[in-house]
Amino acid sequence: MTTASPLIQRWRRIALTLTGMALALWPIDPTPLPGKALEGVKSRDFITIHTRNTPLTYYEGRHGPTGFEYQLMRRFADYLGVSLDLNDDHFVPSVLDAVRQEGDIGAAALPLDPDDPELMYSRAIMPMQPIVVYRRSLPPPRHIDDLVGLQIGILRGTGISRVMHELQQQQPGLGWKEASDLEAAALLRRIEDGELDAAVIFEHQFRLNRLFFPEVEDGFKVGDPLSMAWAFPSNQGLGLIRAANAFFDDLKTSGELDQLIDRYFGHDDYLEYVGARVFIQHVHQRLPRYDALFREAARREHFDWKLLAAIGYQESHWNPTATSPTGVRGMMMLTNATADEVGVADRLDPAESIEGGARYLRSIEQRLPEDITGEDRLFMALAAYNVGLGHLYDARDITRKRGGNPNLWDDVRDALPLLQESEWHSRTRHGYARGGEPVIYVRNIRRYLEVLDYVDRSQQQFHQLNARLANHPENETFEVVPPKP
The missing domain is CATH 3.40.190.10 (Periplasmic binding protein-like II)
Structure with a gap:
């Protein structure tokens, strides 16, 4: 050779x-x-x-x-x-x-x-696009000149340091802090807590984390995308x-x-942002009053407690006295008939409501055909919790007539909105239903559950990180890159 x-x-x-x-x-x-x-x-x-x-x-x-x-x-x-x-x-x-x-x-x-x-x-x-994120209480930065004088954090080794040095050539007054032993979520936490004014992270990192840090906002893109x-x-x-x-x-x-x-x-729009901010506030302010009840009901009925909590938020925003115009009431928004079916005497008692909602969801899940398995089974049970088991069966029949698989949630999800169209619901056993609602219902619960999982996991990671950094003073966590003289 x-x-x-x-x-x-x-x-x-x-x-x-x-x-x-x-x-x-x-x-x-x-x-x-x-x-x-x-x-x-x-x-x-x-x-x-x-x-x-x-x-x-x-x-x-x-x-x-x-x-x-x-x-x-x-x-x-x-x-x-x-x-x-x-x-x-x-x-x-x-x-x-x-x-x-x-x-x-x-x-x-x-x-x-x-x-x-x-x-x-x-x-x-x-591609990975660097962006500026900042604390919402500050004037929105729109240009690198607006970053001068701010406490800015970045993560070393991500390629963003090179971007910042290129920006410093344009604006010598720009300075920042670099950390080797943090992650993007830790920077966002420091912005929300006031330890930093801003950070430069990648756009997809912010999209993944923005729901959990509602006081942090995105500013503008900096530099070209990295690979x-x-x-x-x-x-x-x-x-x-x-x-x-x-x-x-x-x-x-x-x-x-x-x-x-x-x-x-690709699903940053599952929760409208303002609604997401309210959800996070309620996670910290309301959920602690009831999480023990969700955990106990989940233990009895063999569910993930965060799933029951997500249902409770979708139903009532964790308000035990919630009442709808149609007469459903309580944390899990049970009808009188459902409450009687699952043995709930007082729908406004949060413990009874949560326990009853868990039993009702389990009873629906047990009545589904055995051919529906895994997450498809869970999502269909959630849809039936919202729209009723009869309408779910009608949607499965429509799915079958359209050549889809009635045991797959993705196919049934596409058929549910057709229950609102006379061309389809006139041929079903249970007739008209607002079939778009269970689609949104399941989607939102899935997203709430993702957020609760993330919050739970992040708390564990923050504890682990704090333990690892317990003996690290702030000047060891960050290395300061000063403005050019």
């Missing part, structure tokens, strides 16, 4: 780092370090990926591990036919250190960085990075990558 000249080798390195398009031109390193190249991964039958415990990357959800990049990691391990070994005890700088020293891959919302000779990067997974990519040690050969690029090509071609991006980042 002819050895390429140093100039050609340098050009190939640049092309690989920036786009990944030149990988097909490079031969696989014939002598990769043991355990580092693709052959090593396959021989030991597992791949080690270094990541972070964040909503964007990887976290433990209600049904096990999840997160956007976790979904990619798991699929890539399956693609290679090996097990997945995750190390999530990292912030961005330590992810990169671990990849340099240990391999195999870093996957942690990492920016593609062409300047690190010890790392190579996959082709871009998705999220996976990092690989530059000394391990090219087999693994080639495999990763082929994997991403397949995901892109099939549309699965776009579907995952939309699933994790």
Whole structure:
């Protein structure tokens, strides 16, 4: 094999780092370090990926591990036919250190960085746009000049430091603080608590977190979008990075990558923002009065207590004396007939109402056909809690007539609004129903549940983070980058 000249080798390195398009031109390193190249991964039958415990990357959800990049990691391990070994005890700088020293891959919302000779990067997974976020009580910043004099925080290693230094060339009066051992949610918390005035994070990070920090608002975009990519040690050969690029090509071609991006980042409008702010306020102010009741009812009926709490909020905003014009009352908004069915004597008693609502939901779930399983079963039970079991069965019949699968919530969800159209409800057993309402009902409960899960998980993470930083004074958490003289 002819050895390429140093100039050609340098050009190939640049092309690989920036786009990944030149990988097909490079031969696989014939002598990769043991355990580092693709052959090593396959021989030991597992791949080690270094990541972070964040909503964007990887976290433990209600049904096990999840997160956007976790979904990619798991699929890539399956693609290679090996097990997945995750190390999530990292912030961005330590992810990169671990990849340099240990391999195999870093996957942690990492920016593609062409300047690190010890790392190579996959082709871009998705763009990451830096934006300014700020405390709502401040005058809205609209330009970098408006940032001068503000206490601004960023996360080191995310690529935003480079963006800030470029901005400082335009506005020398700009200064900021950089943290290596925090995450985006911690910056937003510090803004809301008044420790920072603003931060520069990625747009998708703010969209994922904005519901939980209602006093933080987005300002304006800064710099060009960066590219999220996976990092690989530059000394391990090219087999693994080639495999990763082929994997991403397949995901892109099939549309699965776009579907995952939309699933994790495309639903910011599920809750109207003002309503979301009210919800978070009620999580802190109202829910603590009743969470023990939700937990006890959930224990009895074998539900997630946060699911029952989400239903209670959708029904009454956790108001035990709520009454609708149609006569349903209480925390879980039970009718007289339903209250009698589940043994509730006083619908305005929060303990009875929550217990009765849990029993009613369980009774609906038990009456569904056995062919409906998993989350489809839960979502249909929630829809029936709102619109009635008879109308749900009618929607399943419409689904079947339209060629859909009556056991899948996605198909039944599309059929429910047709109960409002005479062309369809005239052919059903139970007739007209406001079928759009259960669709919104289930959607909102799912979103409320996501928020409650996140709040619960964030509290645990904040406790863990505080324990890790207990002996870190503020000047150790942040490194100050002052304005230029």
